[in-house]
Amino acid sequence: MVKIAEQDTSLLNLFNESRNLIEKDASPLVNQWRTKAEEAFRQLGIPSNKVEAYKYTNLQPWFKAQYAYSFSENGYQGKIDEIFKCDVESMESHTVFMVNGKFIPGSNGNVLPQGVVIGSFFELAKKHSHIVEKYYSKIAPVTEDGMVALNTMYATDGIFIHVPAGKVVEKPIQIVNILTGEKDLMVNQRNLIVIEENAQARVLFCDHTLTQSRFVINSVTEAQIDGTSNLDFYNIQNQHNGTIQVGGYYFNQEKQSVLNANYFTLHTGIARNNIFARLGGEHAENHISGLYLIDKNQHVDNFSYINHAVPDCESNELFKGVMDDASTGAFTGRILVAKDAQRTNAYQSNNNLLLTENAKMNTRPQLEIYADDVKCSHGATVGQLDDNALFYLRARGISKEEANILLRFAFAYEVIEKIQMPELKEQIRELVEKRFRGELDKCDSCVVCGQVDKRGLSCV
Amino acid sequence: MLKIKDLHAKIDGKEILRGINLEVKAGEIHAIMGPNGSGKSTLAAVLTGNEAFEVNEGAVEFNGQDLLDMAPEDRAREGLFLSFQYPVEIPGVSMTNFMRTALNEQKKHKGEDPLSASDFLKLMRDRKKLVDIDSDLTNRSVNEGFSGGEKKKNEIFQMAMLDPKLAILDETDSGLDIDALRIVANGVNKLKRSDNATILITHYQRLLDYIEPDYVHVLYKGRIVKSAGKELARELEEKGYDWIKKEFEE
Ligand SMILES: Nc1ncnc2c1ncn2[C@@H]1O[C@H](COP(=O)(O)OP(=O)(O)O)[C@@H](O)[C@H]1O
Ligand SMILES: [Mg+2]
Numbered sequence: 001m002v003k004i005a006e007q008d009t010s011l012l013n014l015f016n017e018s019r020n021l022i023e024k025d026a027s028p029l030v031n032q033w034r035t036k037a038e039e040a041f042r043q044l045g046i047p048s049n050k051v052e053a054y055k056y057t058n059l060q061p062w063f064k065a066q067y068a069y070s071f072s073e074n075g076y077q078g079k080i081d082e083i084f085k086c087d088v089e090s091m092e093s094h095t096v097f098m099v100n101g102k103f104i105p106g107s108n109g110n111v112l113p114q115g116v117v118i119g120s121f122f123e124l125a126k127k128h129s130h131i132v133e134k135y136y137s138k139i140a141p142v143t144e145d146g147m148v149a150l151n152t153m154y155a156t157d158g159i160f161i162h163v164p165a166g167k168v169v170e171k172p173i174q175i176v177n178i179l180t181g182e183k184d185l186m187v188n189q190r191n192l193i194v195i196e197e198n199a200q201a202r203v204l205f206c207d208h209t210l211t212q213s214r215f216v217i218n219s220v221t222e223a224q225i226d227g228t229s230n231l232d233f234y235n236i237q238n239q240h241n242g243t244i245q246v247g248g249y250y251f252n253q254e255k256q257s258v259l260n261a262n263y264f265t266l267h268t269g270i271a272r273n274n275i276f277a278r279l280g281g282e283h284a285e286n287h288i289s290g291l292y293l294i295d296k297n298q299h300v301d302n303f304s305y306i307n308h309a310v311p312d313c314e315s316n317e318l319f320k321g322v323m324d325d326a327s328t329g330a331f332t333g334r335i336l337v338a339k340d341a342q343r344t345n346a347y348q349s350n351n352n353l354l355l356t357e358n359a360k361m362n363t364r365p366q367l368e369i370y371a372d373d374v375k376c377s378h379g380a381t382v383g384q385l386d387d388n389a390l391f392y393l394r395a396r397g398i399s400k401e402e403a404n405i406l407l408r409f410a411f412a413y414e415v416i417e418k419i420q421m422p423e424l425k426e427q428i429r430e431l432v433e434k435r436f437r438g439e440l441d442k443c444d445s446c447v448v449c450g451q452v453d454k455r456g457l458s459c460v
Numbered sequence: 461m462l463k464i465k466d467l468h469a470k471i472d473g474k475e476i477l478r479g480i481n482l483e484v485k486a487g488e489i490h491a492i493m494g495p496n497g498s499g500k501s502t503l504a505a506v507l508t509g510n511e512a513f514e515v516n517e518g519a520v521e522f523n524g525q526d527l528l529d530m531a532p533e534d535r536a537r538e539g540l541f542l543s544f545q546y547p548v549e550i551p552g553v554s555m556t557n558f559m560r561t562a563l564n565e566q567k568k569h570k571g572e573d574p575l576s577a578s579d580f581l582k583l584m585r586d587r588k589k590l591v592d593i594d595s596d597l598t599n600r601s602v603n604e605g606f607s608g609g610e611k612k613k614n615e616i617f618q619m620a621m622l623d624p625k626l627a628i629l630d631e632t633d634s635g636l637d638i639d640a641l642r643i644v645a646n647g648v649n650k651l652k653r654s655d656n657a658t659i660l661i662t663h664y665q666r667l668l669d670y671i672e673p674d675y676v677h678v679l680y681k682g683r684i685v686k687s688a689g690k691e692l693a694r695e696l697e698e699k700g701y702d703w704i705k706k707e708f709e710e
Contacts, residue, residue, distance in 0.1 A: 386548075386550075387512070388548045389548050389550045391510055391511075391532060391548075392544065392547070392548040392550065392602075393550070393553075393558070393562075394509075394531070394532040394533045394536070395508050395509070395532050395533075395535075395536055395541075395542055395544075396536055396558070396562040396618065396622065397533050397536035397537045397562050397565050397566040397569070397622070398533060398558075398561055398562050398565050399533050399565060400531070400533065402561060402565065403533075406550075406553050406557075406558070406561065407550070407553070409552065409553075410550060410551060410552025410553045410601075411552065412552075413551075413552035414551075414552065
């Protein structure tokens with residue numbers, strides 16, 4: 001056995017001890033990847049800050065086999081509407097609940113367009129083997145990233161979404177990811193989204209923690225976006241300070257497809273997003289944005305990698321952060337323009353508002369451009385609140401605190417504006433304001449229940 | 461209403477105001493003129509509580525209260541208003557939200573109920589008419605992308621919304637074409653009552669053709685070196701500032 005000196009082997013040991021349980025009743029096509037993943041993980045391990053891509057976020061202290069792990073329990077025993085409920089009766093969405101990484105059956109009320117499938121990855125991977133065969137572990141870098149390797153070893157359940165060619169899912173698909181329970185817990189959730197040609201869907205991941213246990217999450221989402229199709233993807237994190245979440249989002253785009261992806265980190269402990277988008281067909285475009293609002297000792301690291309593999313594609317990236325207290329942040333914007341990817345447009349910016357001297361931000365663009373006919377721009381700023389603006393507001397009778405909130409909100413606004421769904425935009429606007437007022441509750445969610453002003457989401 | 465006594469203020473250790481004395485009573489309009497860099501904007505900034513400046517001597521009384529002891533927002537709530545020489549652009553803060561927040565904070569301070577949404581919109585409409593401001597401007601972010609003239613009109617609009625006791629207009633006339641100037645002057649005249657007062661900081665006689673001041677002061681090198689009636693403005697227009705400078709140096 002090749003053993004890296006300081007590498008913790010507890011997760012490998014646990015995997016080998018529990019492999020039967022992990023593989024039991026699972027799709028053979030999913031199981032088939034575990035050996036390869038294990039080999040990779042044995043080499044890569046959990047990334048420390050010595051791994052270049054994880055320079056600002058050392059994951060080793062957190063990912064160890066010291067947390068509870070329930071392999072056999074492919075389903076949550078309680079009733080979902082007992083812990084999380086929407087007061088409005090007819091939800092204008094398809095809402096699906098996941099508890100501790102596992103799909104909750106029966107939580108989806110609305111009728112889907114014919115052929116569209118939303119449900120448990122564990123179950124549906126068996127039923128739709130052609131899709132799994134084609135895409136599973138083909139989009140995420142199983143052998144290159146220790147976290148993806150780990151997830152692929154342990155993957156059992158998650159969300160599975162398949163929108164067949166030509167289908168348009170009008171109502172947003174809301175995935176409410178709930179972490180709960182009295183025990184500290186590790187979760188390796190695995191999601192697969194396939195949007196076939198000329199189809200459209202909007203998918204929201206709302207990430208929540210409902211109890212104070214420590215949650216260590218390593219989720220991997222693979223998304224295939226076929227030609228001329230359209231995916232709007234939103235991730236809203238509202239998790240407690242003891243949460244460590246590594247979210248890997250791997251998108252593969254075909255020709256003329258459009259991806260909008262928006263990441264809102266409203267509250268967390270340690271969050272690392274790996275956002276990879278491969279523009280693999282001509283005239284594909286994506287718009288990826290993120291907003292992180294952190295304080296205390298919170299840490300957010302957005303690592304994005306836009307791969308312009310073919311000519312005539314466009315990418316736009318905007319990440320903004322408001323950082324208070326002793327919070328720390330990192331942003332890496334890697335853009336690769338392949339040799340033949342002429343007429344590429346790639347834009348990126350990362351702007352940060354630091355409210356204290358203790359808050360720290362590391363931002364780095366990484367451009368690798370091998371084509372010559374390319375329009376590329378990147379910019380990063382780290383600044384403080386504008387004293388002139390602050391005084392202007394106060395000179396009109398607005399208190400210092402309120403002026404502060406207005407300005408922070410103004411800074412964040414640009415990212416909120418990127419949201420394509422008006423109801424969601426309104427909801428996020430309110431959540432962001434609550435966050436700045438220090439009033440964000442663990443039950444505040446991105447879930448849109450019916451009308452904008454009739455929201456009544458709560459958790460018991 | 462306002463009593464300034466021997467006011468000294470500095471920035472970065474440099475004394476800019478070097479002993480200002482001025483009294484403004486309700487119902488009065490005072491014009492403060494003076495060459496560039498003489499300290500006019502500094503006086504406005506110090507009166508409204510800009511923390512960039514340090515007051516090292518003197519006292520200011522505003523309606524019986526110690527003005528210098530108050531936070532900027534409290535000064536505003538007590539009825540002090542500054543039309544900024546350089547209004548600040550605040551992308552992302554809508555004019556409507558800005559004005560609603562400002563107005564309601566001022567109301568709260570006075571122990572009054574916040575305005576209902578419809579009353580607020582009615583007031584906005586009403587005040588917009590007064591300054592003839594493009595209604596599109598109030599749908600945008602505060603001053604963002606406004607032209608110079610629009611910014612100045614927006615200051616007067618805010619003044620009309622907040623109905624201050626004492627308004628200081630810092631070169632609100634500069635950069636305005638004749639139509640905009642008339643609009644601004646009209647706004648000021650319409651808002652004038654016997655229980656409020658205005659300090660006009662200006663460079664030119666031009667504005668004073670539309671707004672008639674009771675007193676004209678010349679500020680030079682951080683001091684008021686000359687005070688007289690409105691005829692002084694005309695004299696300055698004709699002769700420039702050199703004679704005053706000369707008089708002062710002697
Ligand atoms: N923020 C500042 N920092 C340094 N010096 C300043 C600042 N603001 C004004 N001053 C100086 O104070 C003096 C008076 O400026 P100001 O009050 O703007 O004059 P006015 O409005 O009469 O043209 C000038 O010499 C100017 O350079
Ligand atoms: Mg000035």
